[in-house]
Amino acid sequence: MTVGAGVAVQDGSLVALGRRILTDVRRNVLVTPAAGGGLTNGAFLGVRSAPAGSRSVFPVGKLRDLRFMCTFRFKMWWMTQRMGSSGRDIPFETQFLIVEGVDESRFTGDGAEQSVVYTVFLPILEGSFRAVLQGNADNELEICLESGDPAVESFEGTHLVFVGAGSDPFEVITNSVKTVERHLQTFSHREKKKMPDMLNWFGWCTWDAFYTNVTAEGVKEGLQSFEKGGVAPKFVIIDDGWQSVSMDPVGIASIADNAANFANRLTHIKENHKFQKNGREGHREDDPAKGLAHIVNEIKGKHELKYVYVWHAITGYWGGVRPGVDGMEHYESKMHITTNGLGLVNPEKVFSFYNELHSYLASAGIDGVKVDVQNILETLGAGHGGRVLLARKYHQALEASIARNFPDNGIISCMSHNTDNLYSSKRSAVVRASDDFWPRDPASHTIHIASVAYNTVFLGEFMQPDWDMFHSVHPMAEYHAAARAVGGCAIYVSDKPGNHDFNLLKKLVLPDGSIMRAKLPGRPTRGCLFSDPARDGKRGGGLPVQERFLASDTERSREYEVFTVVPVMHLSNDASFAPIGLIRMFNSGGAITGKAIEFSYDDSCGLVTFELGLPVQELYLWTVSVKY
Known part of the structure; x- marks a missing residue:
């Protein structure tokens, strides 16, 4: 079935695979099939005869029940x-929406479960918009x-929102x-991107440890402290x-609670x-040799670090x-109006800025950058030319500089x-997947984990979500550690x-500093996709196989x-086993990289011997002989 099939406006309703999603659809709403073949049922929504303006709002149709x-x-x-x-529940600045196309009761009169159609709305970029x-208050989207x-x-105005539909929400x-990737040709799906190797190793970030008071001596002190306990970071x-x-x-001055001065400007590369x-x-x-390189070379050599990243804002700081500062005049930065103003590098000069910054960092042994304040x-x-054009120029320049200076896509x-x-x-x-880890805000932690998981439903299609540092x-x-163990993300503390x-760290980190990273970004299951565990006032639980539910099955x-x-594996001699991995680790199954069993049986004593062949390179995995 070609893209565009299955989504249409019929009798005043937006219909997806036979399921009515929106009613009272406005007459100026336009449905355009996506060009060429595709993988999903869907079409683009737009508007006819829209008046010009730098900001416009167009009602589409009503969402109810x-x-x-x-x-x-x-x-x-x-x-x-x-x-x-x-519709009235949909907040401003919604960038992703998925609707469950089924009546409130999932069951028909004879008790059979109705089929569900999941409809995804992706508002996108069109030209400079x-x-x-x-x-709105009338339940209109x-x-x-x-x-x-x-x-x-x-x-x-013809391609403003892509609407896709299907029976599996994650596939849709x-x-x-x-x-949308094929349509815009301005971004790439996560599956096509090179993942930096630092994701596979335990790390340390200096932020909460020192905030802006970080020094070279502080970095060395922090790494020495980890080594004393036998859990050494491999990236910083x-x-x-x-x-x-x-x-x-x-x-x-504009001082944040965490001591960053937002009024400061960059004065030197x-x-x-x-x-x-x-x-x-x-x-x-x-x-x-007496600059950043001296500390990078020292900590890499002494602590066997694999990667060192540094922070900078997308605008430098x-x-x-700072406009006109000695040695940086050629970036042609000019003041723009935000709080305290912002010295914006000329978009036509921004590649030169990034390349000079990153080439200096690379020459000092830096392997990548955390680029902040992007929005x-x-x-x-x-x-x-507008926000879209400015962002695209900056990101094209940034990614070109990263590709030139940091070959691991750092x-x-x-x-x-x-x-x-x-x-x-x-x-x-x-990509960082949520607001910060706030160590001194007790109410923030469950919200942080829930936000990362649900944001990942959308963000995980573009990049590997980063769950942020923790303590x-x-x-x-333990709550944060367990969540990151199943998140597929980098694991680093501050x-x-x-x-x-x-x-605790030894439940996450192997002796060589590597982590057992989950293969894919961690997302909520289908069963809780439309329930908010952080705000619904309910406790979590699961139904045991024997279909009994006890108080002890409830998570507070x-x-x-x-x-x-x-899966349980069955051998020819009726023996069975399940390779659950390293049982003292949060992600115990992450230790299993393959299952290939050779075994022999000694009928004189009943001894079964089999070998698990595992890689021997660097990750402390080797051939293990198990006697049963």
Whole structure:
């Protein structure tokens, strides 16, 4: 069946595979089949005869009495989930929506379960405009279209939202994103991207350990502290605090709770004095060997680190690049109006900026970058052709520089949950999946885990979601650790030196520093796709095989269980076993890389001997002889 089949407007309703999804559809709504063959039933929604404007809102049709899950931006930087059953429940800035096309009762009169049609709505980019979804008080689903530049007003309006439908929600989502990929040709699906190897190793981030007060000595102290407990990180992220920054002479400080000064601007490509050998404040060391390279070479050599990443904002620093500063004039940065203003590098010069920054970092032994504050670009589109064009220019330049300087595709995208970025990312393969881990906010932890899981339903089609750092010594440490073990993500902590729970870390990390990473991004199961465990006021539980439900089967708030499900293998002598892996690890099954059994039987004593052939390279796996 070709793309476009199965989704249509019939008798005033939007119908997907025979299921009515929206009613009272506006007459100006246009349905356009996707060009060429495809993997899913679907079509594009647009509008006819739309008036020009840099921002417009178009009602589509009414959504009533059908469960949905959506991801929307609750902050400029981040998405979270929302569940509901009517159009008025759909929040502003909804970037992904999936509707369960079934009546409230799943069963027909004879007790048979009705078939379910899952319908996905993906608001996309068209030309210089970005579409999102929202609801109104009349239960109508609306399309909000915006360019981000008052001078950019004209749009075609035919391909604003892709609608896909099918019986498997996860297949529908994947195939719909792939259809949009073919249509836009501006981004790549996660399956086509090179995953950086740092994902497979345990890491440490300096942020919560030091915030912007991080120093070269602090990095060394932190790594030594881990080694004392026998759990050594193999990658390090040197977060905010290593760059050369300062406020404008007449600037107004804007200090966040975590000590980052948002009014600071970048004043030099190279590191500040804290990361120079024998560095002094106010003095710049020009010898590259005494710059960042000296600490990187030392910690890689002494602690056998595989990868060192550093942090920077997509605009250089929180306040951008200071215009006219010595040595950086050629980037032609200009002030743009945000809080305290932002020094934005000329989009035509931004590749030069990234390449000079990244080539210097690479020469110092740095393997990748965490690129933060990405969504700030959406506020700066005026005078640059709009937010979509500005974001695309920056991301094309950024990814070109990453490809040139960091061959392992060493980039983590952060504060980047808008579709300007997602639909412009050809190479970037790792994305922070939710708001931060907030160690001092007790209410944030269950919400953090739930947001990551539900955001991953959408984000996981574009990149490998990153669940953020956590602390190994914390009231919710095990909760966070268990979630990351099944998340398919990098596992890294931000412990202060000397403040580690090595028993917990050893449930995540093998002796060589590698982790047993799940193969795919961790998502909610189909059964809870439309239920919000963080906000529904219910406790979790599972129905045992024997169909009895006990109080002990119920998980209280902030409790967890990790289940490893493996098939039972039967041998010819009627012996059976299940290879559950390393039982002391959270992801025990991750230790099983294959099952190939050779066995012999000694009938004189009843001894069965079989060998499990496993790789011997670096990961502490070898051929194991088991006697039964």
